[in-house]
Amino acid sequence: MRKGRAMTARELINKGAQELAERGVADAETDSRLLFCHLTGVSRSRLFMEYPRKMTDTEIAAYKALIRRRGTGEPLQYIVGETEFMGLRFRVDSRVLIPRPETELLVEKALELLKGFSTKSEQGSPSASGEPAAAGEPVTATRQNPLGSRQPVRILDCCCGSGAIGLSVAALAEMPVHVICTDISSDALDVARENARNLLGTSMSRTEGFVESDEPESDGSSGASRRRGWGDKNRGKVEFLWGSFLEPVAGKRFDMILCNPPYIQDGVIPGLQREVREHEPLLALAGGADGMDPYREMIPRLTEHLTDGGVAMFEIGHDQGEAVANMFAETGEFESAQVMRDLAGRNRIVWTRRRYP
Ligand code: GLN
Numbered sequence: 001m002r003k004g005r006a007m008t009a010r011e012l013i014n015k016g017a018q019e020l021a022e023r024g025v026a027d028a029e030t031d032s033r034l035l036f037c038h039l040t041g042v043s044r045s046r047l048f049m050e051y052p053r054k055m056t057d058t059e060i061a062a063y064k065a066l067i068r069r070r071g072t073g074e075p076l077q078y079i080v081g082e083t084e085f086m087g088l089r090f091r092v093d094s095r096v097l098i099p100r101p102e103t104e105l106l107v108e109k110a111l112e113l114l115k116g117f118s119t120k121s122e123q124g125s126p127s128a129s130g131e132p133a134a135a136g137e138p139v140t141a142t143r144q145n146p147l148g149s150r151q152p153v154r155i156l157d158c159c160c161g162s163g164a165i166g167l168s169v170a171a172l173a174e175m176p177v178h179v180i181c182t183d184i185s186s187d188a189l190d191v192a193r194e195n196a197r198n199l200l201g202t203s204m205s206r207t208e209g210f211v212e213s214d215e216p217e218s219d220g221s222s223g224a225s226r227r228r229g230w231g232d233k234n235r236g237k238v239e240f241l242w243g244s245f246l247e248p249v250a251g252k253r254f255d256m257i258l259c260n261p262p263y264i265q266d267g268v269i270p271g272l273q274r275e276v277r278e279h280e281p282l283l284a285l286a287g288g289a290d291g292m293d294p295y296r297e298m299i300p301r302l303t304e305h306l307t308d309g310g311v312a313m314f315e316i317g318h319d320q321g322e323a324v325a326n327m328f329a330e331t332g333e334f335e336s337a338q339v340m341r342d343l344a345g346r347n348r349i350v351w352t353r354r355r356y357p
Contacts, residue, residue: 009036009051012060016067023071031076035066038080073275086168090195095187097284099164102342103260106315106349107168109340110155110258113311113351114173117153117255152176152236156249156305158259158298159183160240161284163192165258170238171199177236182248185283189240196238245298246305255307260315261294263287291317292324299327302334306354313351321347328352 007015016032025031033044039062042050055063069079077083077098082091085099086107092098153175157166160181170179181196183189241248245261264285269277276285287293295314302312312334316324321339328337334352342348 006054006056007060008054009040010048012036012055012063016063019067020071025070025073031070032067034076034080035070036063039063039066074279075275078279085164086172088168088171088199090162090164090167091191091198092162093191094279095185095281096162096191097280099162102344102348103164103315105340105342106258106260106313107165107172109349109351110165110169110256110311110313111172113256114153114169114175114177117175152178153256154252154254154307155179156252156254156257156259157181158245158249158257159261159284159294160192161185161188161260163195165260167192167195167199167238169258170196170236173236179236179238180241180249180252180254181238182241182243182245184242184244185281186242188281188284189242193240196240200238245294246301249305253305253307254310256311256313257302257306258313259294259298261287261298263291263294263315263317263320265289265291265317287317291320295320295324295327299324300331303331303354308356309353311351311353313349315348316350318346318348321350324350325352 013032013036016035017029020028020032033047036042036051037044037047039059040051066079070076075098077092078094081093082089083098084090085101086104090099153173155166155169155177157163157169157179160166160183163181166179166181170177181189181192183192262283262285264272264287266286266289268291269282269286272285295316299312306312312328314324316339325337325339328334328350333354335355337350337352339347340349340351
């Protein structure tokens, strides 16, 4: 792009697309438009209606800088500072892995199982028979405290990154939930906290190394209060704890443990797309020699952290389903694990539940 010559938005965007294509960016045209929209704050659909005029030199220079960043392989989501996941907007930058669309499968399955938590409460606990519930059957009764009042379902998002999993569940669950998000990266936890504020509208306060949400705004103006499952009547709570895998939740039990750990094999890392390899946090990707280190670390310890009938659900690499299911089987504490495929037909999640004694 030459600087200085007044161009229309369309010309500028075409130039941008051309430059991105030359640099090997796959979705050059889309990205050049989205970067323009990001810069000008104009929506995609109104772009050419609102921008018939020539661009100023300042606008051209700013746009050129964005195109240059994208041209060097920086992911679009980091440049625009956000991505969509489960229909929600998550802030992202190089401190966190960009939530992948495949991971929505995990959240959808978790939400489906959560529905079972509440419907079963009317019928008494399925644990009475001691029999493993059939695949797809609701999991367990809503937890009752000794006084019989309803308790929020306790959910752990282990290795939370941006908070995509735990916060989507908090925002979309149709019942009170208490979500704890943990990560070994305090930078990632900062991003997750910011996402919690944006998505759940909670006012957060810092207390001794973790941040706990207060109740939603009482004026009902926050996004959270408007969202089902997080209003005044149906309130929940989100906490953030720093540390490695399950360490931060020592002594705590959950009804559901959700986890998208780093699972890429060391040997595969150098062959990852450049955008991923050079820009996303390796800590969120590298799972050791065979990519299985996190599962090896966590699965044998899960029963310490799960209630009877509690659900464990992991995202996995497409070739790890069987091995992870076997790890669950080896503990002797879980029902036989289900491996589920994503929309591309590849194995993507493994889930099971702790057996009733
Ligand atoms: N699915 C991610 C990728 O392909 C990996 C995420 C992970 O390791 N948890 O880049």
